[in-house]
Amino acid sequence: MSDRFRLTLAQLNPCVGDIAGNCAKIREAWQTGRAAGADMVALPEMVLPGYQTQDLVWRPAFLADLRAALDALAQDCAEGPALGVGLPMSEGGKLWNCWAVLAGGSVQAVIRKHHLPNTSVFDEKRLFSSGDISGPYRVGPLRIGSPICEDAWLDDVAEAQAESGAEMLLVPNGSPYARDRYDTRMTHMVARVVETGLPLVYLNLVGGQDDQVFDGASFVLNPGGKLALQMPAHEEAITTLDFTRGPQGWRAETGTQARLPDAWEQDYRAMVVGLGDYLRKSGFAKVVLGLSGGIDSALVTTLAVDALGADNVHCVMLPSEYTAPESLEDAADLARRLGVRLDEIAIEGPRAAMEAALAPQFTGLEPDVTEENLQSRIRGTLLMALSNKTGAMLLTTGNKSEVAVGYATIYGDMNGGYNPIKDLYKTRVFQTCRWRNATHRDWMAGPEGEVIPPRIIDKPPSAELRADQRDEDSLPPYHILDAILEGLVERDRSVADLVADGFARDTVMRVAHLVAISEWKRYQSAPGPRLTDRAFWLDRRYPMVNRWRDQS
Numbered sequence: 198m199s200d201r202f203r204l205t206l207a208q209l210n211p212c213v214g215d216i217a218g219n220c221a222k223i224r225e226a227w228q229t230g231r232a233a234g235a236d237m238v239a240l241p242e243m244v245l246p247g248y249q250t251q252d253l254v255w256r257p258a259f260l261a262d263l264r265a266a267l268d269a270l271a272q273d274c275a276e277g278p279a280l281g282v283g284l285p286m287s288e289g290g291k292l293w294n295c296w297a298v299l300a301g302g303s304v305q306a307v308i309r310k311h312h313l314p315n316t317s318v319f320d321e322k323r324l325f326s327s328g329d330i331s332g333p334y335r336v337g338p339l340r341i342g343s344p345i346c347e348d349a350w351l352d353d354v355a356e357a358q359a360e361s362g363a364e365m366l367l368v369p370n371g372s373p374y375a376r377d378r379y380d381t382r383m384t385h386m387v388a389r390v391v392e393t394g395l396p397l398v399y400l401n402l403v404g405g406q407d408d409q410v411f412d413g414a415s416f417v418l419n420p421g422g423k424l425a426l427q428m429p430a431h432e433e434a435i436t437t438l439d440f441t442r443g444p445q446g447w448r449a450e451t452g453t454q455a456r457l458p459d460a461w462e463q464d465y466r467a468m469v470v471g472l473g474d475y476l477r478k479s480g481f482a483k484v485v486l487g488l489s490g491g492i493d494s495a496l497v498t499t500l501a502v503d504a505l506g507a508d509n510v511h512c513v514m515l516p517s518e519y520t521a522p523e524s525l526e527d528a529a530d531l532a533r534r535l536g537v538r539l540d541e542i543a544i545e546g547p548r549a550a551m552e553a554a555l556a557p558q559f560t561g562l563e564p565d566v567t568e569e570n571l572q573s574r575i576r577g578t579l580l581m582a583l584s585n586k587t588g589a590m591l592l593t594t595g596n597k598s599e600v601a602v603g604y605a606t607i608y609g610d611m612n613g614g615y616n617p618i619k620d621l622y623k624t625r626v627f628q629t630c631r632w633r634n635a636t637h638r639d640w641m642a643g644p645e646g647e648v649i650p651p652r653i654i655d656k657p658p659s660a661e662l663r664a665d666q667r668d669e670d671s672l673p674p675y676h677i678l679d680a681i682l683e684g685l686v687e688r689d690r691s692v693a694d695l696v697a698d699g700f701a702r703d704t705v706m707r708v709a710h711l712v713a714i715s716e717w718k719r720y721q722s723a724p725g726p727r728l729t730d731r732a733f734w735l736d737r738r739y740p741m742v743n744r745w746r747d748q749s
Contacts, residue, residue: 199337199338200338200441200442200443201338201439201440201441201442202236202237202336202337202338202339202439202440202441202442202447203233203234203235203236203237203437203438203439203440204235204236204237204238204239204367204398204437204438204439204440205226205229205230205233205235205237205238205239205278205435205436205437205438206239206398206400206415206417206426206428206435206436206437206438207222207223207226207229207230207238207239207240207241207400207433207434207435208241208400208401208402208403208413208415208428208433208434208435209222209223209226209240209241209244209402209403209404209433210222210402210403210404210411210433210474211243211244211245211246211247211248211402211404212247212406212478213246213247213248213249213250213253213406213407213478214246214247214250214253214259215247215478216245216246216262216263216266217266219244219245219246219247220245220266220269220270222244223240223244223245223270223280223282224270224273224274226238226240226435227274227277227278227280229435229437230277230278230435230437231277231278233437235278235437236278236279236336236337236339237278237279237280237281237336237337238278238279238280238281239281239367239369239398239400240280240281240282240283240369240400241283241369241370241371241400241401241402242283242294242296242345242346242369242370242371242402243283243284243285243294243371243402244282244283244284244369244402245263245266245267245282245283245284246259246263246284246285247406248371248402248406248411249318249319249371249406249407249409250285250324251320251324252324254285254292254324254325255292255324260285260286260287260292263284263285263286264286267282267284267297267299267304268304270282270299271299271302271303271304272302274299275300275301275302279298279299279300279305279336279337280298280299280300281296281297281298281299281343281367281369282296282297282299283295283296283297283345283369283371284297285325286307286309291326292324292325292326293309293310293325293326293328294309294310294313294321294324294325294328294345295307295308295309295310295328295345296308296310296343296345296369298334298336300336305334306331306334307331308328308331308334308343308345309327309328309329309331309345310325310327310328310345310346310347310348311327311328311329311330311331311344311345311348311354312327312347312348312350312351312354313325313327313347314346314347317730317735317736318373318408318409318727318735318736321347330353330354330357330358331343331358332357332358332361332362332363333358333361333362333363333364338442339364339365339440339447340362340363340364340365341363341364341365341366341367342354342355342358342359342361342363342365342366342367342395343358343366343367343368343369344358344366344368344389345368345369345370346368346369346370346371346372348368349366349368349370349385349386349389349397349399350385352388352389352392355389355392355393355395356392356393358393359392359393359394359395363393363395364395364446364447365395365396365397365398365440365447366389366390366393366395366396366397366398367397367398367400368386368397368398368399368400369400370399370400370401370402370415371401371402371411372401372402372411372412373409373410373411373412373727374409374410374411374412374431374463374467374727374728375727375728375729375730376460376463376464376728376729376730377460378412379412379414379430379457382399383416386399386416386418387418387422390418390419390420390421390422391421391422394420394446395420395446395447396417396418396419396420396425396440396447396448396449397417397418398415398417398449399415399416399417399418400415401413401414401415403431403432403433403434404433404470404474405470405471405472405473405474405475405478405726406474406478407475407724408471408724408725408726408727408732408734408735409726409727410431410467410470410471410474410726410727412430412431412463412467413428413429413430413431413432413433413434414427414428414429414430414431414457415428415434416428417438417449417452418449419448419449420445420446420448424454425438425448425449425450425451425452426438426449426451426452426453426454427453427454427455427457428453428455429455429456430455430457430458430463430466431463431466431467431470431640432640434455436452436453438450438452461628461629461632462632462636462638464621464625464629464728465500465629465632465633466638466640467726467728468500468617468618468621468726468728469500469503469504469617469640469641470504470726471617471725471726471727472500472501472504472505472592472615472617472726473504473505475615475724476504476505476590476615479590479614481588481589481590481614482505482509483505483509483510483511483587483588483589483590484501484505484509484510484511484589484590484591484592485511485512485513485580485583485584485587485589485590485591485592486498486501486510486511486512486513486580486591486592486593486594486613487512487513487514487515487576487580487594487610488512488513488514488528488531488532488539489514489515489524489528489661490514490520490521490523490524490525490526490527490528490531490653491524491653491658491659492626492627492630492649492653492654492658493594493595493596493599493618493623493626494512494594495527495531495630495649495650495653496594496617496618496626496629496630496633496649497592497594497616497617497618498510498512498531498532498535498537499535499630499633499643499648499649500617500618501592501617502535502536502537502642502643503640503641503642503643504642505642506642506643507535507536507537507642507643509589510535510537510538511537511538511540511583511587511589512528512532512537512538512539512540513539513540513541513542513579513580513583514528514529514539514540514541514542515541515542515543515544515575515576515579515580516541516543516544517543517544517545517548517572517661517662518545519572519661519662519663519664519666520661521659521661523652523656524661525541527650527652527653527656530650530652531648531649531650531653534644534646534647534648534649534650535643535644535648536644542579544572544575544576544579547575547579548571548572548575551571551575552568552571569606569660569662569663570606570609570662572609572662573606573609573610573660573662574606574608574609576609576610577606577608577609577610577611577612578612580612580613581612584614590613590614590615591612591613591614592613592614592615592616592617593610593611593612593613593614593615593616593722593723594610594613594616594618595610595611595616595618595619595722596618596619596621596622596623596626597618597619597620597621597622597623597682597733598622598623598624598672598675598678598679598682599623600616600619600715600718600719600722600733601682601686601711601712601715601733602672602678602682602708602711602712602715603711603714603715603718604668604671604672604711605718607718607721611718611721611722611723613723614723615723615724615725616722616723616724616725617725617726618725619722619723619724619725619726619732619733620725620726620727620728620729620732620733621728622675622679622682622683623658623675623678623679624675624676624679625679627654630649630653630654631654633648633649634646634647634648634649634651657669658675673704673708677700677704678708680700681695681700681704681705681708682708682712684698685708685709685712686712686731686737687729687730687731691747691749692705692706692709692747692748692749693749706746709746709747710746713739713743713746716739716740716741716743717741719733719734720741
């Protein structure tokens with residue numbers, strides 16, 4: 198029996214529902230493995246349908262198309278290495294999250310996911326049945342156990358497979374990015390290696406799908422937890438690795454060791470990948486957005502340029518009488534540095550016409566936030582018109598602090614198809630702009646250097662909807678607001694906890710009230726890339742009508 202096993206790992210970027218396109222990627226990966234002399238080519242969880250499929254997996258016609266595609270893959274890949282592919286499979290009225298092993302023209306083994314995650318962005322208990330713990334399967338000289346994603350975060354599946362004769366653990370994953378998630382994954386996988394004494398392959402999806410970004414960063418561990426292979430984060434990659442059998446069992450030979458970026462770079466790249474893939478997979482090539490001269494739209498413009506290139510980004514300045522000359526200068530400076538098109542459409546004419554039309558209805562009523570929101574909605578209407586006419590997707594630019602407290606105008610500056618900074622608090626917006634000015638990577642399509650004018654970063658934030666307006670007229674200073682939001686949103690801390698930390702009780706109560714009454718706005722907000730474990734939408738689900746308030 199051979200003492201060598203060659204494995205090709207492919208962390209791919211599928212698109213949900215693009216069965217033909219995903220199959221083409223799978224075939225290409227298999228061809229690469231065959232050319233490398235691999236015994237097996239492994240692909241991540243749910244790579245055939247794309248992930249996450251949500252209720253699409255309940256469509257019988259969709260499942261039938263997937264099964265036909267799987268059978269075609271088995272036939273096409275009959276002469277060469279075995280192929281491991283993730284997909285949903287149904288039988289007897291039950292639906293499972295599966296990993297199928299193809300060899301010799303047919304399906305040789307099917308592993309059914311046992312532990313179904315039902316937290317954060319996952320609803321797998323709603324979608325799938327729990328499979329029995331699968332034993333190992335043989336490929337050439339090697340008996341392999343495959344805990345599917347969540348199955349490897351707990352000890353029972355890997356332990357049972359090891360006790361049943363597995364000589365290696367190959368873990369297919371669809372694990373979405375969240376800040377610092379890599380360390381959490383590594384901790385769990387090292388635990389499985391220590392418990393079983395087996396080498397472990399962690400193989401993850403990559404790419405953006407709706408609000409989630411899969412970061413790849415696949416790796417291989419040898420017994421003792423020693424890292425044998427590290428694949429790159431946030432990019433497709435195919436690599437081949439040899440395993441050899443010695444007196445102590447199978448071990449992975451040392452492979453490539455990709456550099457893993459820090460949290461700032463990973464967040465930034467997740468926003469770039471999330472935006473670029475959302476557009477590409479939705480059929481868009483260009484974007485349009487309002488450029489105000491403020492920091493949020495400056496960062497979104499920079500992200501768009503890094504994702505799409507300057508030629509595909511159209512910025513529009515929409516000044517009013519309250520727009521400071523410095524804002525016009527700063528917007529023009531940013532556009533020049535990034536090389537994007539910048540047009541100007543003044544809103545005073547439409548504003549005057551709308552105020553005149555409303556004047557009979559507003560007789561005797563004092564000006565208030567209504568007139569401010571009218572400006573925002575005029576801008577939103579004009580930008581949507583440009584989007585409709587040109588076929589460019591409108592980007593919206595509200596940061597997580599504003600999204601949390603509703604400091605945005607529905608049907609105004611919230612208009613748009615995607616929000617790249619939706620899960621980025623305002624204080625991190627400032628820091629991210631400074632990071633981008635100091636950092637450039639090959640995957641960024643934009644220019645290197647100080648692309649965001651320092652004056653945009655340093656000036657006090659303002660919506661410029663009335664004279665001498667500042668964000669701090671309506672909100673606590675952002676360093677205080679964000680610290681309170683971190684407690685309320687990210688960690689579910691009580692008012693009493695935050696007061697004990699030194700925050701003024703009336704400030705905490707006010708912020709908590711704004712978060713509660715803004716839920717309806719968030720339900721109508723554009724999607725954006727998930728960067729944290731408490732992104733608005735699937736990670737944090739609250740009723741729109743909710744009268745309970747924390748009075749602690």
